[in-house]
Amino acid sequence: MSISSTLGSHMAESVIRTESLTRMYQMGNNTVNALRGVDLTVRHGEFVALMGASGSGKSTLLHVLGCLDRPSAGEYWLEDVKVSSLKPNALAEVRGHRIGFIFQNFNLLPRFSAWENVSLPLAYCHGKASSSIQRARAMEALTRVGLEHRAGHQPTELSGGERQRVAIARALVTQPAVILADEPTGNLDSTTGADIMKLLSELHGEGVTIVMVTHDPLIARHAGRTCTMQDGLLSEGGSSHEPY
């Protein structure tokens, strides 16, 4: 499937669709073109790996896709909502309801138990739901990642792999349109990393749409499709198809 050929014809099926996405930064007197016209379509249930050297623009693309950053030019539709033109509050709504983040360094809140960390997005997006309902949904998500027995533990009491599982549960709890994972195994040893990738693959198997940034071809092999960023431009394919 070509990157841009599906535009229009598969609109209804696509979760993410970008058109000439551009992101420029001003660094001192220099203008940095982090994204230089990226066209990307991700369809429902796809598992896409974004690869590229550091500074290639893959993290910037993930931030724009995650509505944490706004493009300088170009368009971005998330499930047919043109999010590139949304105001900050509306973007926060989109982040809360439609996007789940998984970070390299887990980013769990210290002093909050596992289930409290998982229910955090619900507190912002489903604030009207009673805390017992929020807790039940958090427990459901923790069960999905096999950590229901660790629900009351704080991050400092959990291993690296367990922390990332809690983070995955947090990303799942709002049943988002897409999960954006930024080097999800980057801080884990290879065995634990493999466990996490197995879990992500399972979720993908259940129909969850995942976009993952990685520089590791071994990890990228778990994805159904690989795209590579280079100098702010996106191209289909990548090292995952190459022998290693």
Add this chain to the structure above:
Amino acid sequence: MSLINLIRSAFRSVAANKLRALLTMLGVVIGVASVIAMLALGNGARAAVNSTFQFLGANQIQLGQRSSMQEGQFKPMGQKLTYLDGLNMPDVVPLVEHVEMSVGKTIRARFSRNTVEIAASGVTADALENLNNQKVQPTNWPTGEPFTSLDFIGEGRFFTQEEVLTGAPVCVLGHQTALDLFAGDNPVGETIWVERTRCLVIGVLAELESTDAQNRYKSDPNQALMMPISTMIKTLFDEEPSVYMTVHIRDAERIDEAKQQISSYLRERHQIQKDETGIYLDDFDMTTRKDILGQQQEAARTFSLLLAAMATVSLVVGGIGIMNVMLVSVTERTREIGVRLAVGAKQKDIVSQFLLEAILISLSGSLVGIVTGVLVIPLAASLNNGVALLLPGSIPLAFGVALLTGVLFGLYPALRAARLDPIEALRYE
């Protein structure tokens, strides 16, 4: 985020750094405690002034000889205010209804072998009417039941206007004085010695008690010997004494006019001159309830200004402490803010979260401050002649001011937190 969640979250964050929160509260604690204590002092002083001067009716003017500070002590100025000044006043000054007069002297009284040394007073025939207003009542009098000046008489009668005018050698004894001199026998009709003068006892006062809880002078109303003022001046003073007067005027509304009339009357009698700037060199002082209230309000205003300045300084210092700690907290929790923004927090959620934490610190501080302030009141009272009274309104006031401090000084750190770039915040190490 729901308010309950926000409050819970604020409690948790503040509790995570207990010592820091406690130290931050200190400024607010001191500020609020001083507000409570100072308002109590002001309130107590006001209550004391009110109760002390309650006897002065709206239609009454106190009149006494003026004194001035000379060589470190008060000395009377000009001519004395005499019995005749008072006696003639109602005839000459149109607005004056009558003049109550008194002089006092410590004397020795004797009957048979019993002797007492006592502060005797020479008064006019209406003296008992004024007892009514001096927080004195017959002992065991039913609460709320009205009483007249006749109820103050235990045996016999009080002296008449006629006896005052003629200087009759009669006297009325206080309950205790009668017991001391006559050991239970009825004194009425007996003659006692007052210094070297024989004096017929015509009445004994009922046993009296003070109704003033703050009776600061601890005087016993039962230790009394009263005689007509003219009799006392004639027989017990070597030279004419200065008389203390309470002038009753006909119309309380025209009290300022009455003061003018009395001034003119006394200036003429005492032949008072003007000084080089055209101001009369009066040798008498007049005080009305309005004057006392005015002075009291003036004092209260000065006091309030002082209080406001002190409260402002300590609360600003407390507020700056809160702002400082909240700024540190925002920096420490940059990553947390990034995570919250990433999972759907809006800017207003972040503002509310940090603002609530600031308010929580200041309200906790105000709570501790209120308790401290209330506990400090007895101490403040002991430094202020026992007068300090908690002003109930000061508690909500202190709470409100602390809330305002929390909002004002918490707003900037909260806005700073909300304006963080989520990407930068997530990368923060």
